[in-house]
Amino acid sequence: MPRYNPSEIEPRWQAYWEENKTFATPALPSGKKRYVLDMFPYPSGDGLHVGHPEGYTATDIVSRFARLRGECVLHPMGFDAFGLPAEEHAIKTGEHPRIQTQSNIDNFTRQLKMLGFSYDWDRMVSTTDEDYFRWTQWIFLVLYDTWFDSEAQRGRAIAELPIPSEIASAGEAAIEQYRDANRLAYQDDALVNWCPALGTVLANEEVQDGKSERGGHPVKRIPLRQWMLRITSYSERLLEGLDDLNWPVGIKKLQQDWIGRSTGAEVDFYIGESAGIDRWKATRVESGFPQEAGEDALRVYTTRPDTLFGATYMVVSPEHPMIERLVTSEQGEAVREYCEQASFKSDRERTEGDRAKTGVFTGSYAVNPVNRKLIPVWVADYVLAGYGTGAIMAVPAHDDRDFEFAKQYALEVVPVVDPPADHPQRGEILAGDVCFVAQGTAINSGEFDGKQTDEVKASVTSSLAEQGQGNHAVNYKLRDWLFSRQRFWGEPFPILHEVDDAGELTGRKRAVAVEDLPVQLPELEDFKPHGRPEPPLAKADDDWLYVTIDEKRYRRETNTMPQWAGSCWYYLRYIDPKNSDAMIDPAKEKAWMPVDLYVGGAEHAVLHLLYSRFWHKVLFDRGHVSTPEPFNALINQGMILGEVEFTGYVTEDNSAVSAADVRRDAEGNLSSKTGQTVTAVVLSDDAVEKKGEGFVLQSDPQIRVDSRAHKMSKSRGNVVNPDEVVREYGADALRLYEMFMGPLEATKPWAMTGVGGVRNFLDRVWRMIVDAKSDEFKLNASLTDQPCDEDQNRMLHRTIKKVTEDTDSMSFNTAIARMMEFTNFFTRSESRPISAMKPFLILLSPYAPHLCEELWSHLGESDSIAAQTWPSWDEAALVESSIEVPIQINGKVKTKIRVAADASKETIAETALADDKVKTMLDGKTIVKQIVVPGRLVNLVVK
RNA sequence: GCUGAGGUAGGCCAACGGUGAGCCGCUUGUCUUAGGAACAAGUGCUUGCGGGUUCGACUCCCGCCCUCAGUACCA
Incomplete structure (x- = not known):
């Protein structure tokens, strides 16, 4: 007993906390509230890896610290449990995905409890629970019932959508169609990855280089009717909302770039009969710039209207709707072939960096509106259908991509921006031999010559607007969110499609009534793909698939929602997890929201955080939540890498090659400077030594070796298992080590000797208070009821100050270093006042809760250390x-x-x-x- | 290419413009209930490079180099 034995202490205190509901949170906060949230995990079959406890320990320390300071803390945990691996398992074994999901959740729960996190487990949610996804479906219906009023910049009920008179007069079906076209959740044809060999649709992450990840079968992109969410409507709101958030600048920047707002102009280029141009121009002057470009014009979007005089050709994307109209009979075959080729390529392939540009001339010409020059219209896949108008005016003199394309196909380059006089390549630029993308003075631009870029932009735009040939425009890179998946293990959509007597879809839809939620997943015989591009739910029995309401027959939607759906709103459900009447009780929502601190990996910087914010804003607009943003402060924990490895290189005949001479080709194959194949070998620590900047072989200092920590991965075999660390060193040691490795946000290599280091510290804390030499349990004889002397008092108060400030600012590594100093100081001291030991244990308790509870009780205290008050320091004692x-x-x-x-x-x-x-x-x-x-x-x- | 983070001792990392904190490692002792020991003493950097500001620079300014992560034809 007298020795520190975490494997005995830790389970005992975990049981105590569970029995006494030490960390139960009241329904409504009393006093100051704090909502501390972890990004909930996907419960994979591999269990926790050491990256999980990093963020979880950080939030646990913050939570315990806040409670000790008298705040009312909400600190919950749950599981994002829909997803591909469970479905893959089901396909292989025939076992329902629910079963494996549940056993993974059980394992995760065991591991999380083993680490002593102070979650309120009664609030645990899993996205796969019917009680949970019932409300995910409910939120979908809110999206379905909402349109975006761009005047007011907010979402409103679909019933409030103004119906234009010409549609109203066309009847009920037209009105319904108009509403459908304005809903935030709408259907559209989108491309999916269809793999004929596997007979299934694949998720993007299951496709690599146009082939299926499993089996390497070719994947075709085919259009399929999909659910989309109109996140683009919220672009501006999502952008503005970032300003007030306490998020890392890097993450804000990522979201801004993802939304990708740009300003410029839309411009129409005349493509009709050459004789008709004057009439067309006159019409435009009269009508102004129309909503649609019409038959006789090709509309482009540009951020550089100032370079319009340098537009020497145009390009449309291979999917552009006007291709048929543009292509001439001579060019017909070439264009069709080109477009066909493009349709096989994924976006990825089409946008891969160093690929040479390709394209085909359509045979048609357009008229440049500023100088009436005839310019050729090409089709090329470097222009994307989904951005802007899907067509561009090409200004090779001032755009890198256009320049490359123009050189490839010998198109004209006309410089219209004169670079500053001191530009080193000014001569080449003015000769059209080098591309210049920055700002300068207008040349070759008629009346605009001599003016600066910004001024020309504005003047050209307004002059085009006056003539009805252009308009100021804003564009976003953000696309609408493809929201449906052809998967089994996801939330079914609460939507019914009307079928006629012949069993054909009529195109009319109906939302499932709220009181009929949840729409449960059907029971299937097996989970194997049925070989058609429809979702697996289409295999369900007619009992599930067909519904009759008011004598009309409906077929259920068979797509399921993507994994993002459940994670978009889980932070709300924790606040009121058992509510069966509503997604959340408004009073509770008001009391607990927003999340005060959100900690998780940077891999969710864009998608999860953007999707959540979008849903939250819709719920806000519709009056279901009270805050405009869900997550106030955000922190990304850094990645934990494997142990540092030394890597040497040898040729086939086993002679060593210096790391400086090793080349790596595109496939990752290694070769020496002389072209010999080399292989990497792992070296032990004592085979290398430091020399200059790097490391060399001890046996041959001429040979340099690599020293680097790599990402943990199964294939590399450097994965650290938390179960083993807890067994070897204890949960407190694991927690403390992960916090001591370095700043929370930093990428850090794992070092098992470091875990031993913090374990030694915990041992020292133990011995500071307990007599480790005695056979029975005895307090250390150095403990005393005497007050601190001046030095001891100063050490105590300085430690309180430093630990308080560092914990508050989440600088856990330095707080721990200070507590180590405290322990070293008092371990050397013959007299250890209990009045110093007790506050120290409270300081350490958020970090190493089990050890501190144990020592606290040995000091004669009967209640939990979690119920104490955080000590305060006396400034006077510091000096x-x-x-x-x-x-x-x-x-x-x-x-x-x-x-x-x-x-x-x-x-x-x-x-x-x-x-x-x-x-x-x-x-x-x-x-x-x-x-x-x-x-x-x-x-x-x-x- | 772009964006972000970073470069301090053998390793991990602290340091309001003012003394290198802490942990691991290493060396040598001491002690022992032989442990993941403990204790004691010791060990180490041109703070990536080059300028500048300053009485004084890891810290502020300018230029460069390197590493890691993410991202990439968005007109």
């Missing part, structure tokens, strides 16, 4: 009566003197100059200047 002050000579520290803490400038200077060492060093020199900072230092500038 020393006398302090050491360094003496610098010419800025270099030469010696130190001891003076009273409040010594005046003069006294310090006198003492310094009187010091023997200083005297000798000043011998024969004159003091040019003396700087005395009271309480800090003395600097003597001498000659």
Whole structure:
């Protein structure tokens, strides 16, 4: 017993917390609330990896710290349990995915409890629970019932959508169609990855280089009717909302870039009969810039309307709807073939960086609106259908991509922006031999010559607007969210499709009534794909698939929602997890929201966080939540890498090659400078030594080796299993180590010896209070009821101050370092006042809760340490009566003197100059200047 | 290419413009209930490089190099 034994202590206290519901959170907060949230995990079959406890320990420390300071903390955990792996398992074994999901959740729960996190487990949610996804479906119906009023910039009920008179007069079906076209959840044809060999549709992450990840079968992109969410409507709101959030700048930047707002102009280029151009222009002057470009014009979007005079050709994307109209009979075959080719390529392939540009001339010409020049229209896949208008005006002189394309196909380059006079390549730019994308002075631009880029942009845009040929425009990179998946293990859509007597879809839809939610997943015989691109739910029995309401027959929607759906709103459900009447009780929502601290990996920087914000804003607009943003502060924990490895390289005949001479080709194959194949070998620590910047072989210092920590991965075999660490060192040691490795946000390599280091610290804490030598349990004889002496008191109060401030700012590594100093100090001390030990244990308890509970009870306390009050420090106790002050000579520290803490400038200077060492060093020199900072230092500038 | 983070001792990392904190490692002792020991003493950097500001720079400014992560034809 007397030795520190975490494997005995930790389960005992975990049971205590569970029995006593130590961390149960009240329904409504009393006093100051704090909502501390972890990104909930996907419960994979591999269990926790050491990256999970990093963020979870951080939030646990924050939560325990806040409770000790009297705040009311909501700190929940749950599982994002829909997803592909469970479905893959089901397909292979025939076992329902629910079964494996449940056993994975059980394992995760066991591991999380083993680490002593102070979650309120009664609030646990899983996205796969019917009680949960019932409300995921409900939120979908809110989206379905909402349209975006762009005037008011907010979502409103579909019933409030103004119906234009021409549609109203066309009848009920037209009105319904119009509504459907405006809902935030709508259907559209989108491309899916269909793999004929596997007979299934694949998720993007299951496709690599146009082939299925499993089996390497070719994947075709085919259009399929999909559910989309109109997130683009919220672009501006999502962008603005970022301003007030306490998020890392990097993450904000990522979201901004993802939304990708740009401003410029839309411009129509005339493509009709050449004789008709004047009439067309006149019409435009009269009508203004129309909503649609019409038959006779090709509309483009540009951020550089100032370069319009340099537009020497145009490009449309291979999917552009006007291709048929543009293509001439001579070019017909070439264009069709090109477009066909493009349709096989994924977006990925089409946008891969160093690929040479390709394209085909359509045979048609357009008229440049500013100079009436005829310019050719091409089709090329470097123009994307989904952005802007899917067509561009190409200005090769001032756009890198257009320049490359123009050189490839010998198209004209006309410079219209003169770079600053001191530009090193000005000559080549003006000759059209080099591309220049920055701002400058307009040339070759008629009336605009001599003006600066910004001014020309504005003037060209307004002049086009006057003539009805252009308009100021804003564009976003953000696309609408493809929201349906052809999968079994996901939330079914609460939507019914009307079928006629012949069993054909009529195109009319109906939302499942709220009281009929949840729509459950059907029972299937097996989970194997049925070989058609429809979702697996289409295999369900007619009992599930067909519904009759008011004598009309409906077929259920058979797509399921993507995994993002459940994770979009789980933070709300934790607040009211058992509510069967509503998604959340408004009073509770108001009391707990927003999330005060959200911690998780940076891999969710864009998608999860953007999707959640979008849903939250819709719920906000519709009055279901009270805050405009869900997550106030966000922190991304850094990645934990494997142990540092030394890697040497050898050729086939086993001779060593210096790491500096090893080349890696595109496939990752290694070769030496001379072209020989080399292989990497792992070296042990004692085979290498430090030399200069890097490491070399001890046996041959000419041979350099790589020293680097790699990502943990099964294939590399460097994965650290938390179960083993807990068994070997204890949960407190694991928690403490992960916090001590370095700053939370940093990427850090794992080092098992470091875990031993913090374990030694915990051992020292134990021995500071417990007599480890005795056979029975006995407190350490050095403990005393005497008060602290001055030094001890100062150590205590300085530790309280440092740990309080560092914990508050989440600088856990330095807080721990300070607690180590405290322990070293008192371990050396023969007398250890209990009045110092107790507050120290409270300081340490958020970090190492089990050990602290145990020692706390040994000190005679009967209630949990979690119920105590965080100690405060006394400023007066911090100051020393006398302090050491360094003496610098010419800025270099030469010696130190001891003076009273409040010594005046003069006294310090006198003492310094009187010091023997200083005297000798000043011998024969004159003091040019003396700087005395009271309480800090003395600097003597001498000659 | 772009964006972000970073470069301090053999490793991990602290340091309001003012003394290198802490942990691991290493060396040598001591002690022992032989442990993941403990204790004691010791060990170490041109703070990535080059300039500048300053009495004084890891810290502020300018230029460069390197590493890691993410991202990439969005007109």
